[in-house]
Amino acid sequence: MKNINVGMIGGGFMGKAHALAYASMPMFFWPAPAIPVRHTVADVNEELAKEAAARFGFEHYAGSWEEVVNHPDIDVIDIVTPNHTHAEIAIAAAKAGKHVICEKPLALGAKQAKMMLDAVEKAGVKHMVAFNYRRTPAVALAKKYIDEGKIGKILNFRGTYLQDWSADPQSPLSWRFQKKTAGSGALGDIGTHVVDYARYLVGEIAEVNAVAKTWISERPVQTGGTDKLGTVKASDSVPKAAVDVDDEFMTLLKFESGAIGSIEATRNAWGRNNFLTFEIHGEKGSLYFNYERRDELQVCFSDDPADEKGFRTVYTGPATPYGEGLWPIPALGIGYGETKIIETYDFMKAIVEDTQPLPNFYDGYKTELIADAILASAEKGEWVKVPEVSV
Numbered sequence: 001m002k003n004i005n006v007g008m009i010g011g012g013f014m015g016k017a018h019a020l021a022y023a024s025m026p027m028f029f030w031p032a033p034a035i036p037v038r039h040t041v042a043d044v045n046e047e048l049a050k051e052a053a054a055r056f057g058f059e060h061y062a063g064s065w066e067e068v069v070n071h072p073d074i075d076v077i078d079i080v081t082p083n084h085t086h087a088e089i090a091i092a093a094a095k096a097g098k099h100v101i102c103e104k105p106l107a108l109g110a111k112q113a114k115m116m117l118d119a120v121e122k123a124g125v126k127h128m129v130a131f132n133y134r135r136t137p138a139v140a141l142a143k144k145y146i147d148e149g150k151i152g153k154i155l156n157f158r159g160t161y162l163q164d165w166s167a168d169p170q171s172p173l174s175w176r177f178q179k180k181t182a183g184s185g186a187l188g189d190i191g192t193h194v195v196d197y198a199r200y201l202v203g204e205i206a207e208v209n210a211v212a213k214t215w216i217s218e219r220p221v222q223t224g225g226t227d228k229l230g231t232v233k234a235s236d237s238v239p240k241a242a243v244d245v246d247d248e249f250m251t252l253l254k255f256e257s258g259a260i261g262s263i264e265a266t267r268n269a270w271g272r273n274n275f276l277t278f279e280i281h282g283e284k285g286s287l288y289f290n291y292e293r294r295d296e297l298q299v300c301f302s303d304d305p306a307d308e309k310g311f312r313t314v315y316t317g318p319a320t321p322y323g324e325g326l327w328p329i330p331a332l333g334i335g336y337g338e339t340k341i342i343e344t345y346d347f348m349k350a351i352v353e354d355t356q357p358l359p360n361f362y363d364g365y366k367t368e369l370i371a372d373a374i375l376a377s378a379e380k381g382e383w384v385k386v387p388e389v390s391v
């Protein structure tokens with residue numbers, strides 16, 4: 001079994017999630033496609049890198065990503081830093097011949113995402129964008145049902161991603177609230193996960209018609225450190241600065257297939273935590289998923305007996321996608337960690353089997369084209385076509 005040495009850039013929230021996945025993947029999926037070795041973790045904050053190495057089980061640490069991307073022993077560069085840093089690190093990693101996994105959103109917009117796609121394609125390396133929520137087994141099960149024709153031709157996709165961690169104006173102005181570091185607000189941060197669901201489950205989006213709002217126009221400035229996602233409030237004495245990204249957006253969708261739909265996302269919906277949902281209506285049935293109940297897929301099929309018709313719950317487990325590696329009893333509990341473990345499994349498998357994983361930088365680029373179209377539509381107040389690009 002091959003060892004694959006990972007150099008991870010960033011020691012915050014996602015650093016923790018990805019490190020957990022590297023350590024745990026072979027415990028779940030055995031024989032593992034490869035053993036990911038936690039070689040080096042880098043963070044712009046060297047103290048944090050040192051702490052991350054000890055905490056997340058990396059052999060070495062570094063105070064800059066440049067030290068890691070050219071290291072001859074490293075096979076994979078894993079980018080878990082704020083959005084504005086993704087392009088530079090990914091392009092350098094590709095030039096150094098490393099396989100790259102990069103957190104979402106891939107870039108600050110489609111133009112940057114295209115440069116990243118070009119770089120990995122030119123280098124001939126494997127590349128993945130970390131839309132891990134499509135790897136929740138219940139979501140993979142929905143995809144299986146759709147591919148098997150169980151709900152027939154899709155008519156409608158309704159997706160939401162609702163959170164409340166930024167509803168408090170004292171939640172600090174972290175990198176997530178600034179265009180220069182985040183690209184966009186709720187749209188890039190959480191809306192792109194729903195765009196990924198829509199593309200994965202229904203197909204390409206052709207046109208969008210959106211509105212976007214910034215509800216809290218200034219926040220207390222956070223200097224340095226990781227984004228604590230509103231769990232640490234700023235005191236009243238901290239100076240404030242402007243928020244220049246959306247807090248919330250909604251968009252209508254027209255798919256290339258003729259299906260219609262909508263997506264809405266906000267981080268200001270009190271009472272909602274990780275309310276990432278979709279409902280899909282097809283000619284022969286419907287599917288409903290809510291990440292807050294991620295062991296469950298709600299299904300209704302048109303040929304269910306009339307006296308049994310209505311949504312019923314399928315619990316994911318050994319018989320459903322990824323069941324061979326996960327827990328042996330349905331509904332024992334899929335967590336956020338498992339979605340990252342499965343993502344790591346699929347990425348390592350692609351490297352070893354010499355295939356291109358999904359979703360990859362092409363999907364990240366397509367998602368950025370859609371996100372750009374949503375912003376343009378919100379600005380103009382009209383339908384905007386998503387540019388067509390070839391594979």
Ligand code: NAI
Nearest residue numbers: 010011012013014043044080081082083085103104226227
């Ligand atoms: P965070 O704020 O918790 O951590 C980011 C870390 O990157 C910090 O330790 C910071 O010091 C470090 N950093 C910043 N610039 C750097 C540079 N130039 N070189 C090296 N290190 C640098 O952020 P979080 O939540 O971990 O987000 C990171 C990325 O992961 C973002 O792109 C975000 O959108 C994505 N994300 C994805 C999630 C998912 O479910 N797939 C969940 C949360 C975040």
Ligand code: SOE
Nearest residue numbers: 104163189190193229267274
């Ligand atoms: C904050 O909104 C956040 O951490 C996003 O950045 C992630 O992508 C999402 O998975 C959870 O919420």
